Amino acid sequence: MSGGGVATTGARLLLRRLRSLMAEGGSAEKRLQQIVRAIAADMVAEVCSAYVMRPGEVLELFATEGLKAESVHRTRLRVGEGLVGDIASHARPLALADAQAHPNFAYRPETGEEIYKSLMGVPILRGGRVIGVLVVQNRMPRNYNEEEVEALETIAMVLAELVASGDLVPRSETRPTEGIGLLPTRLEGLALCPGLAIGRAVLHKPRPTLADIVAENPASERERLHVALAGLSRSLDDLLARDDFASGGEPRDILEAYRMFAQDRGWRERLNEAIAGGLTAEGAVLKVQNDAKARMAQVVDPYLRERLADLDHMADRLLRHLTGGAVATALPEKTVLIARNLGPAELLEFERKRLRAVVLEEGSASSHVAIVARALDLPVLGRVDGALTRIEAGDRLIVDADNGQLFVRPSDDIEDKVQESMALKARRRATFADERTLPSVSRDGVSISLSINAGLLIDMQHLEPSGAEGVGLYRTEIAFMVRDSFPDVGQQTEFYRRVYDQAGDRPVVFRTLDVGGDKVLPYWPREGEENPALGWRALRIGLDLPNLMRQQLRALIAAAANRPLRIMFPMIATADEFGAARGLVDLELSRARQRRQHLPAKLELGAMLEVPSLLWQLPELLGQADFISVGSNDLAQFLFASDRGNPRLAGRYDSLSPAMLRLIAQLVARCAEAGRPISVCGEMAGRPLEAMALLGLGLYRLSMAPSAIGPVKTMLRSLNIGQLQSYLSQRIAQGHGGLRRDLLAFAKDHDVVL
Numbered sequence: 001m002s003g004g005g006v007a008t009t010g011a012r013l014l015l016r017r018l019r020s021l022m023a024e025g026g027s028a029e030k031r032l033q034q035i036v037r038a039i040a041a042d043m044v045a046e047v048c049s050a051y052v053m054r055p056g057e058v059l060e061l062f063a064t065e066g067l068k069a070e071s072v073h074r075t076r077l078r079v080g081e082g083l084v085g086d087i088a089s090h091a092r093p094l095a096l097a098d099a100q101a102h103p104n105f106a107y108r109p110e111t112g113e114e115i116y117k118s119l120m121g122v123p124i125l126r127g128g129r130v131i132g133v134l135v136v137q138n139r140m141p142r143n144y145n146e147e148e149v150e151a152l153e154t155i156a157m158v159l160a161e162l163v164a165s166g167d168l169v170p171r172s173e174t175r176p177t178e179g180i181g182l183l184p185t186r187l188e189g190l191a192l193c194p195g196l197a198i199g200r201a202v203l204h205k206p207r208p209t210l211a212d213i214v215a216e217n218p219a220s221e222r223e224r225l226h227v228a229l230a231g232l233s234r235s236l237d238d239l240l241a242r243d244d245f246a247s248g249g250e251p252r253d254i255l256e257a258y259r260m261f262a263q264d265r266g267w268r269e270r271l272n273e274a275i276a277g278g279l280t281a282e283g284a285v286l287k288v289q290n291d292a293k294a295r296m297a298q299v300v301d302p303y304l305r306e307r308l309a310d311l312d313h314m315a316d317r318l319l320r321h322l323t324g325g326a327v328a329t330a331l332p333e334k335t336v337l338i339a340r341n342l343g344p345a346e347l348l349e350f351e352r353k354r355l356r357a358v359v360l361e362e363g364s365a366s367s368h369v370a371i372v373a374r375a376l377d378l379p380v381l382g383r384v385d386g387a388l389t390r391i392e393a394g395d396r397l398i399v400d401a402d403n404g405q406l407f408v409r410p411s412d413d414i415e416d417k418v419q420e421s422m423a424l425k426a427r428r429r430a431t432f433a434d435e436r437t438l439p440s441v442s443r444d445g446v447s448i449s450l451s452i453n454a455g456l457l458i459d460m461q462h463l464e465p466s467g468a469e470g471v472g473l474y475r476t477e478i479a480f481m482v483r484d485s486f487p488d489v490g491q492q493t494e495f496y497r498r499v500y501d502q503a504g505d506r507p508v509v510f511r512t513l514d515v516g517g518d519k520v521l522p523y524w525p526r527e528g529e530e531n532p533a534l535g536w537r538a539l540r541i542g543l544d545l546p547n548l549m550r551q552q553l554r555a556l557i558a559a560a561a562n563r564p565l566r567i568m569f570p571m572i573a574t575a576d577e578f579g580a581a582r583g584l585v586d587l588e589l590s591r592a593r594q595r596r597q598h599l600p601a602k603l604e605l606g607a608m609l610e611v612p613s614l615l616w617q618l619p620e621l622l623g624q625a626d627f628i629s630v631g632s633n634d635l636a637q638f639l640f641a642s643d644r645g646n647p648r649l650a651g652r653y654d655s656l657s658p659a660m661l662r663l664i665a666q667l668v669a670r671c672a673e674a675g676r677p678i679s680v681c682g683e684m685a686g687r688p689l690e691a692m693a694l695l696g697l698g699l700y701r702l703s704m705a706p707s708a709i710g711p712v713k714t715m716l717r718s719l720n721i722g723q724l725q726s727y728l729s730q731r732i733a734q735g736h737g738g739l740r741r742d743l744l745a746f747a748k749d750h751d752v753v754l
């Protein structure tokens with residue numbers, strides 16, 4: 001027997017032949033038949049058969065060269081039955097010189113296979129699941145060697161694409177059914193950014209297509225793999241050195257394990273072998289990943305399972321390096337993006353108009369990706385367990401982020417209902433648009449200032465249509481976060497000028513760079529910090545690196561030229577810090593004066609109130625600050641000692657609790673005494689019920705995501721603030737439990753539109 005017929009070059013030639021066969025027209029079954037014929041010829045086997053998994057865990061013979069033609073579609077074996085069933089149940093190859101001696105051998109008379117002595121079979125795997133079995137048989141006893149088994153596995157990988165294409169059996173049959181089957185399913189999550197959307201799933205994880213699997217030139221594939229592995233190791237080293245993975249949710253030991261895998265000789269060898277067998281670097285990663293996943297299903301030891309799961313993530317990362325990180329940033333229309341997690345910068349890489357919603361396995365409401373999503377008015381559902389494995393690319397999805405739920409492959413009646421409520425929402429939005437020009441005045445005549453939060457130039461386009469007064473918080477760091485290097489003074493000046501141009505006569509409050517915590521600048525190496533949220537961030541960096549801060553102030557002063565300049569500083573913990581920041585502004589003003597530049601028409605410097613320690617330094621602070629802006633996201637984080645980015649804590653402490661409300665009430669009173677304006681620019685201000693509570697506490701300046709202006713304005717125009725104030729002051733004084741329910745009851749009793 002010519003056992004060496006499958007030298008690697010031969011396998012490569014066969015792979016190429018298979019690829020062209022697959023690309024040919026005609027029915028999928030006919031193509032499959034040609035493919036098994038080509039395999040049999042190439043492998044010098046009398047028989048080659050392909051079995052495909054059908055519903056009910058049955059392997060059905062779909063094509064054969066050598067067995068009787070009439071057995072096609074008739075021969076069906078349960079998983080576990082016979083040698084083919086054995087291969088499927090263990091998801092591992094078998095190579096037997098004397099197949100009939102194997103205890104699992106099951107003879108099927110209709111096939112006429114009794115004359116074939118030897119058998120080699122491999123599972124057809126996709127996404128780690130068995131979707132079929134590929135078998136060759138020989139009449140004479142034959143010892144198949146390892147290389148041949150490898151080659152057949154590689155061929156099976158290519159076949160997997162044909163089986164999963166939907167042309168052979170309905171696509172639904174080859175999808176993962178884990179836990180949810182193929183029926184319409186409802187998954188739960190946490191609403192990170194409200195909204196309703198219908199679209200199709202795009203998985204934010206790399207998955208090369210067939211065209212990327214079969215290689216033309218193994219030497220260049222080896223080189224690509226080498227470069228990608230080096231890039232992978234480097235990125236892991238950087239991550240480990242930066243030590244900021246704690247906030248990214250990837251504990252150190254996983255990264256350490258990743259790094260070990262990246263350098264693992266065995267892994268590299270397996271990848272190189274797969275390339276030698278005719279696969280591209282991507283194809284090789286997929287193959288090795290598939291094998292590991294299939295093994296994972298068999299492993300019960302939790303430690304080993306974890307290691308295999310690491311290997312799986314690792315393979316994903318390596319694929320990302322191979323595809324240059326371009327993980328489907330070009331999206332089809334009406335995309336619902338499914339990801340484990342996304343950074344704010346990553347989210348911004350996608351084209352907004354094609355995105356309908358985002359579904360994350362992780363995430364929390366006050367994380368920055370949620371804030372960016374709000375700026376983009378993009379529904380985001382977070383903490384959907386196993387979203388990436390339970391949703392298939394192309395699945396039809398309804399994201400109901402308002403109610404924290406996700407419908408996968410919804411039935412028509414659900415879709416109809418959702419369409420109805422989307423239409424209703426659109427009508428409500430139209431009402432908001434109609435009300436845009438109406439004054440922002442409560443029912444009892446109190447005038448309220450509503451502004452938008454912005455961080456991108458596209459946000460500025462919402463100013464006019466939202467009817468907002470101005471920009472109450474311009475998060476300057478967002479522009480820094482989406483670049484790949486630190487912008488110089490000229491670039492910053494240009495950027496702020498454009499903000500001014502877009503704002504026209506409306507006021508803009510620029511917040512100085514607020515990085516650190518969960519806001520990472522990709523080009524800025526960070527030191528290891530145990531508690532990044534409490535670490536070297538925001539104004540602390542600005543004061544420690546005054547040149548950096550002065551550059552920003554210089555750019556702001558230059559951009560303002562003859563227009564009013566309003567600046568506020570984030571994360572102030574002591575009144576002295578505010579004084580120091582003010583000092584830097586003075587230095588830059590004198591510099592501008594000396595150079596005879598145009599100066600701002602007016603200068604106002606504000607303090608963000610985000611750190612509770614400031615509450616006991618109000619006299620000193622209010623003596624120096626022109627205004628106060630409450631950053632309720634961070635204030636709540638530090639008040640309750642509760643990480644705003646930790647999904648486990650999301651919703652644990654209510655901003656409508658007596659602690660928070662009393663604090664704000666006192667703050668409002670102190671600011672009124674000192675004659676200093678106070679506003680709120682955290683997420684609280686944009687939620688109608690919370691905004692109502694703030695008005696009830698006497699806080700009349702609110703800054704929020706542009707999409708929140710309409711609902712908040714409708715709420716306040718239906719509210720009698722005087723009535724609410726007397727109600728609320730009583731309830732706060734009594735002070736037990738949260739006040740959310742009381743406030744909802746008040747709104748209901750007094751016809752406040754929430």
Ligand code: PEP
Binds near residue numbers: 634
């Ligand atoms: C806040 O903390 O409430 C705030 C407005 O700032 P950021 O969310 O950008 O930290």
Ligand code: MG
Binds near residue numbers: 570610631633634
């Ligand atoms: Mg903040």
